[in-house]
Structure formats: structure tokens, C-alpha cells
Amino acid sequence: MPNKLSNLRPYKSLILCRITEGVKLSALVSSVLDDTRKLLKLGDGDGSRKLVKKTRTVKAGELSVGFIHYREKQRSSWTIDSHIIDTVNHLILVCRRESYVAIYISDPRWRASITKRFDKSGENGLGALRRIPSGLLNAAFIKGAARTLWLSGTHRRTSVKADSKILSGIELRDALDPLDDQTYFPTAARCVPEIEDKEFAVGVAPRNSRIWVGTSTDWNDFVTTVRDLLIHVEKTTVPEQAPLPVLAVAAIDPAKVEGAYDVGLMPPEALSDDPSMDAETREEMETWAYYSDFKIVATEGPNVSTEILHKGIRLGTVDFNIDLSDPDRVRWTVAGDPSSHAVADLHDEALKACKRIDWVKIWYESGHTLNGENVFEVRHRDMPFNSYEWVDFSEYDVTKEKPSALDVNIVGTEDSLFCWVKNNWPLPGFGAPDGGWLVSDDGSMELADFIHLDDTSDPPKLSLIHAKGAGSNKASRGLSVSYYEVVTSQAVKNLRHLDRILVEDGLSAGLGKKISQLAWHNRVPSTREKMIEALASIGANYERYVVVLQPHVTKAKLSEVRAKSEGRDWSILRQLDTLLLGAEADCHSLGARLCVCVSS
Helix, strand or coil: CCCHHHCCCCCEEEEEEEEECCCCHHHHHHHHHHHHHHHHCCCCCCCCCCEEEECCCCCEEEEEEEEEEEEEECCCCCCCCCCEEEEEEEEEEEEECCCEEEEEECCCCHHHHHHHCCCHHHHHHHHHHHEECCHHHHHHHCCCEEEEEEEECCCCCEEECEECCCCCCCCCCCCCCCCCCHHHHEEEEEECCCCCECCCCCCHHHCCCCCEECCCHHHHHHHHHHHHHHHHHHHCCCCCCCCCCCEEECCCCHHHHHCEEEEECCCCCCCCCCCCCHHHHHHHHHHHHHHHHEEEEEEEEEEEEEEEECCCCCCCCCCCEEECCCCCCCCEECCCCEEEEHHHHHHHHHHHCCCCCCCCCEECCEEEEEEECEECCCCCCCCCCCCEEEEECCCEEEEECCCCCCCCCCCCCCCCHHHHHHHCCCCCCCCCCCCEEEEECCCCCCCCCCCECCCCCCCCEEEEEEECCCCCCCCCCCCCCCCHHHHHHHHHHCHHHHHHHHHHHHHHHHHHHHHHCCCCEEEECHHHHHHHHHHHHHHHCCEEECCCCCCCHHHHHHHHHHCCCHHHHHHHHHHHHHHHHHHHHHHEEEEEEEEEECCC
């Protein structure tokens, strides 16, 4: 067993904290270790965790240090045989310099439990500690070259944009995309700041008050690094809320948070050089992240009521009551009822998952995203999306996507958006007025709701048309991002089908389906086979269009909000601009033009 400090060489992964004013410093290390021992229920008996050694507080250079060494017995994860037991040795090390403390915990499962005990007024031990504010850790360590960034998205989850991503490079400030990356916020970063006249790479997760540097060569290396880090933190007095360009930032005014439109349980951040989660917890989290879905039932301010499904089974209700009184430490309570006795246990597990501060993410129409203990908002670039086509839908029901039947003799005779496409596409500039070739591919694995070909123009024109109904047919309807997110994501996902050969293959694969009967040439019923023949004849030189037909936005409302440039609608419009500009950039990358048809 390690019976002296010189035997130790812990990995330099530390929780940083500050001691509450008025607490006796000389007894702090010992009281923190005593409190931690109680939290972990470290006894001398036959429990799963057994105390091996607790040291008294001693000096190590400028640091006052002490440690707990304990053993834990746990069943091996690779077998169901309960008699196969692993014995693991763990270390908890507390280092104090002046009023700042660094805590090393070899078992990362206990980090959250330990930090939850911080900041308890009138208490000693862990309750006398406070986490370092994220703004100060940003200012202290997100300096110099940014080598690795762990990013989490504020946007709605979609198959065409990552929920989270890890970037690595020489200087990532220069690599961030002002349009695509503005919907991400940094959960952690690894940079090369200058600390006590030395440069070395430091990883920091500011909202967890945690940093990591790397492996210690020996005890003296560990002590020197910890001392330098604590001095550096003490010298940092001016917080920085936005240390990186482009990326989303913590919300300036949480009072504006409202209109939740999506809730998710997100998978863990995989900090590659410092794994922070045991395999069992990671498996549990990913099960909820990948197989649970929330349906929004009602919202009020930041609060949201939902129904939760797990692997397609309705478990019951989950209500989130959000407390934004301290924007640096958002809290919430969770309540709900199971849908039946049969799923009551699983529903109870869902409620426990939804109470986990680091698991829940909620997206709001106001442009905010709740993640962990913070609310973030996108630093939207004030760039308007201008590729709208203003369409008169006065003879059509903008909320009705499809006609009463998908029949070649009915599509075009009713007031649905499908009928509008058959009767009015192409608009001027998108093809010859006679109509050209038009087929529907609506259904699962579709290329698009409609594929249009004008083979008479020079060059020919190919359009993929995606139609979705508006949320209201009232002339006074407001702006919305959510009505455009699904159809736009679908359009971007199918961009690859702008290749003529892929369109041919896709249309040929659907020849046996009933939907293949929906084919017209110059607005007169024809066959899909004849359009495939026309496609084969246009060659490789043709213009490509991606058409999003979603009439929820009206020209009058858009003009009104853009002229006002403030308020909730302005925030929604900026989100909508961001969404459509991102889709437009994706289209441009494949030589295509994006057209969004809205109400005139």
C-alpha cells in the first residue's frame, strides 16, 4: 500500500474549487477527507468498499495535502457469475494552497456526488467548498492554441447534423465554421495556455470545474503542476463567457427562455484522454439516449410537460419544472405518472434519468438550449436568408399536405399542397411553363415527395420537391422554426439524389409500387418509365434545384419582423435564417440551388 506521498504519481485530472470565506484553512484538508469517507461509506468491515489508509494533513512544498486509499470489490462486468470478483484500489487526494483546493479522484463515478456536496452554507468538509465559476476557468485555461474541442449542439437533433462532435487541430479558432458551428457550444476544450511562464496543454470542462493535464512522472511533478495551476486560477479575476469565436454562449437573459419544442437524453461526452464514466453507467446512458423519445404535451415559460417512449413503448408522463433563478446553476424537478402498472418500474427509471443534471437537453423556440446546469443561446450571424419564392396559395389549404387519395386522377383536383405542385410547378425560372415531367415518390425511403424534370430547357433542370403543411391557415400566423426543421433536414438528407443516375435507380426501384402510377408529362397523366427514359437522355450537364414547399411563413409577417429587429419573433427569425442558410450551403456544395416556397 502507498504509505508515503513519494509513492504516488496520479493522473493530473482535478476538480478545482475555492474555500468559503470564514472556514478554518488548517483543518480543511482533513475535514474534506472525513466528509468524503462518510459519503463513500468507507468502513473497516466487510462492505464492498474498505478503507485501507487515511493520512493526516502534511506539507508538500506550498501545498497542504492528504489522501484516502481504499479498496473496492465489484463483480466482473464480463460475466454473470457472481462469484468472480474484481478488487480495485482507489485514491482520493486533496491538495490545498491558500484558499484554493484541487481534488483528485481515481474513480470518476464519484465526481458528481462529491461536487453535489459543495456550497452548503455553515458546513465544513465538502460543504465548505465552491466550484470555480465557468467564466473564470474559461479565462484561465481556454487561452493559446485550441488543440481539441468537445462540442454539443443547440439545434434540434437531425440525421444530417451531429448532436455533438470532437474537433482536433493546430488552432481550432481558425477552423470553426461561422455558419455551421454557431449552433454548438463547448463542453470541454484542450488548449495551450501560458501558466507560470510555461506552456503546456490543459484540458478543461468549465461547467464541471474540472481540468486535466496528463500523467505524472512522479510525485514532485504532480505537486509542481498542481501548485502552478492553483496559482494561475487565483490570479484569474476577470471572467470570460465567450472564450471561443462563433460558438454558442451561456444565455445572457434566461428570463426569455420559452417554448420548448424538443427534449432529449444525450449520450456522454467521450473525453478521449480522460474517460469519465464507467462502462455500466455509459451503457445505461446510451440506452436512454438512443432508444427514448419525448413528445411535447404543453409548455409554460421554461417548463415543459412531455410523454416519454422507450423503444416505442409509451411509459407515461414526464414534467420538467425548470428553475432559472441562478443561470450558472440551473436546477429542475421532475414528476410524472406511468401509463400502466406494467411499465411502472421502467417509468421510474426514466424519471431518475431525467433528474440527471448532465443527461438532459431541452431545445426552445426562443433560441435557447438547456444543457446540464446552463442555458445557451446561439450567437446568430445577422445574415438573412433570401432564397424565398413568394407563392399565392389562396385557392389551397396550406395545412393540408396530401389529397384524399394518391391517385393520378385526384392529385390536382383538390386543395392540398400535392395538388398545388401538380398544377403549378415549375414556377418561372425553374422550368418551361408547359409543366415538363413530374412524378411522386412519396413514402418510406423516398427520394422526394416529387421529382420534376424539364428536358426542353438548355441546360435541362432537375428539381427535388419536399412538401409539408403549415401549422395554421390563419393569415396572422407567426414565425416558426420547428415547422421547417423536419422538411429541411429531409431535403438535405436526400441531396445525393440530385445525381441523375441515382434518381434513375431510385425511380426504377419503385416501379412496382402503387405510388409509381403518379406520373405526368406537361400536366397530363403519363408513366414513370417514360420519365426514366427522359432522365437517361439529359446527360451530366443539368441544373439542380432543391425545393422546400412549406407555406407557414407569410411575406407580411416576415417583413414585419425583419423591420422591427427585436423581440421573440426576431429571435425565431434569426434561428430560421440560420437553419435555411445552413441548408443552402449544403446545396451549394453539390452545385444545387435551394428554393423555399412560402406564402405571399
